[in-house]
Amino acid sequence: MAAQTPYEILGVKPTATADEIRKAYRKLAKQLHPDLNPGKPEAEARFKSVSAAYDLLSDPEKRGRYDRGEIDESGAERPRYSYRPHAEGAEGWRYQPEGQMDLNDLEDLFAAFGSGDRGGRGRGGAGFGERLRMRGQDRHFTLTVDFAEAAKGDKKRLSLSPDEWLDVTIPAGIEDRQVLRLRGKGSPGIGGGETGDALIEVHIAPHPLFRRDGNNIRIELPVSLAEAVLGARVAVPTVTGPVTMTIPKGSDSGAVLRLRGKGIQRATRPGDQLVTLKVIIGHPKDPELTEFLEKWASSHPFDARREMPQP
Amino acid sequence: MIALDEVLNRLHGLDRSELGRWVENRWVLAEQHGETLLFREVDVARIELILEIRHDFALDDEAVPLVLGLLDQVYQLRRQLRRLCDALASQPEELREAVSQALSPPSSG
Numbered sequence: 001m002a003a004q005t006p007y008e009i010l011g012v013k014p015t016a017t018a019d020e021i022r023k024a025y026r027k028l029a030k031q032l033h034p035d036l037n038p039g040k041p042e043a044e045a046r047f048k049s050v051s052a053a054y055d056l057l058s059d060p061e062k063r064g065r066y067d068r069g070e071i072d073e074s075g076a077e078r079p080r081y082s083y084r085p086h087a088e089g090a091e092g093w094r095y096q097p098e099g100q101m102d103l104n105d106l107e108d109l110f111a112a113f114g115s116g117d118r119g120g121r122g123r124g125g126a127g128f129g130e131r132l133r134m135r136g137q138d139r140h141f142t143l144t145v146d147f148a149e150a151a152k153g154d155k156k157r158l159s160l161s162p163d164e165w166l167d168v169t170i171p172a173g174i175e176d177r178q179v180l181r182l183r184g185k186g187s188p189g190i191g192g193g194e195t196g197d198a199l200i201e202v203h204i205a206p207h208p209l210f211r212r213d214g215n216n217i218r219i220e221l222p223v224s225l226a227e228a229v230l231g232a233r234v235a236v237p238t239v240t241g242p243v244t245m246t247i248p249k250g251s252d253s254g255a256v257l258r259l260r261g262k263g264i265q266r267a268t269r270p271g272d273q274l275v276t277l278k279v280i281i282g283h284p285k286d287p288e289l290t291e292f293l294e295k296w297a298s299s300h301p302f303d304a305r306r307e308m309p310q311p
Numbered sequence: 312m313i314a315l316d317e318v319l320n321r322l323h324g325l326d327r328s329e330l331g332r333w334v335e336n337r338w339v340l341a342e343q344h345g346e347t348l349l350f351r352e353v354d355v356a357r358i359e360l361i362l363e364i365r366h367d368f369a370l371d372d373e374a375v376p377l378v379l380g381l382l383d384q385v386y387q388l389r390r391q392l393r394r395l396c397d398a399l400a401s402q403p404e405e406l407r408e409a410v411s412q413a414l415s416p417p418s419s420g
Contacts, residue, residue: 082356083353083359083360087353087389088386088389088390088393091353092390093390095353096383097387
């Protein structure tokens with residue numbers, strides 16, 4: 001059973017005047033007052049509810065709030081499912097007007113008001129879009145190239161989607177994380193503003209062999225003891241392909257040989273490749289070698305650490 | 312998710328067939344789950360809104376979609392405006408001041 005309304009409790013119509021309400025209350029209060037009804041708990045209970053009803057309806061503000069459904073019979077705030085916080089919150093997109101673009105993007109928003117909207121009267125009466133000239137946003141991308149591509153320069157195609165791409169010219173000698181700017185390849189401008197740029201941050205993948213040193217490229221080349229002492233012609237990898245290099249007779253471990261023009265392939269003056277020799281003994285337990293060195297070392301005293309700095 | 316019976320329980324003065332018709336008209340969205348309909352909080356709030364429009368403002372079935380359509384547009388604009396304000400709030404003070412300046416009424420003379 002639904003609870004009685006305060007109007008029902010006082011026996012008046014919802015349209016009753018303040019005077020009618022007061023009269024109805026006084027009449028009931030006289031009948032039901034506990035002092036006049038000792039030992040009648042139901043009278044006492046009704047007296048309480050009549051008092052509460054009168055309390056609510058005699059106060060114009062409370063009565064108004066009750067009538068509007070803002071508070072219940074006891075004066076407590078009625079739970080409201082007010083739509084606004086929902087509509088403006090994260091769930092609100094559920095009731096986005098159909099067939100309208102999703103205005104998530106500022107550019108879309110400006111575009112939506114940009115043409116034919118002449119609502120504005122102020123500032124010369126121009127439409128919003130006509131006043132608003134804005135350069136298109138830059139678009140940011142990253143592109144990873146390998147070491148040789150960065151050293152020699154290359155052309156790469158950056159796919160943005162199955163049917164949109166950017167042709168990017170990688171200049172020879174580009175630095176890791178250098179940003180290339182492609183003018184006019186960004187987002188379109190608004191209201192006649194210029195198109196933004198595409199900004200491409202180029203990452204150079206590390207290489208196990210080559211190491212960059214300015215315009216030069218360094219590598220470490222393992223050579224045998226015999227090649228170092230007797231000299232040899234060996235194949236050496238470079239960014240432009242392998243080349244044959246002469247190791248001079250009597251080269252030491254750590255010696256640096258220069259391959260001119262085999263470094264970073266800059267148009268004006270290409271860098272060099274610097275090859276550091278690293279002698280590998282190969283068979284350090286070879287008995288013949290041991291026998292030879294025992295004889296040889298005794299007649300050739302040598303301190304290999306003589307130029308080592310003091311700690 | 313809130314089941315249909317729970318919605319009827321929460322909102323006095325709403326009857327089952329009436330709510331069913333609102334869902335059919337797509338004034339409010341619901342998910343069919345077996346025999347019953349399920350609603351989200353936003354849907355229940357919208358049902359109460361429609362209830363107010365229908366009963367308290369005494370608008371008929373013809374007028375309700377018009378009012379809802381306008382309200383949806385207003386709320387979409389308000390969401391968009393909020394995004395714009397949030398974006399503006401995160402800008403450097405200099406820029407915010409420049410925008411504030413541009414928004415202030417032109418001084419006379």
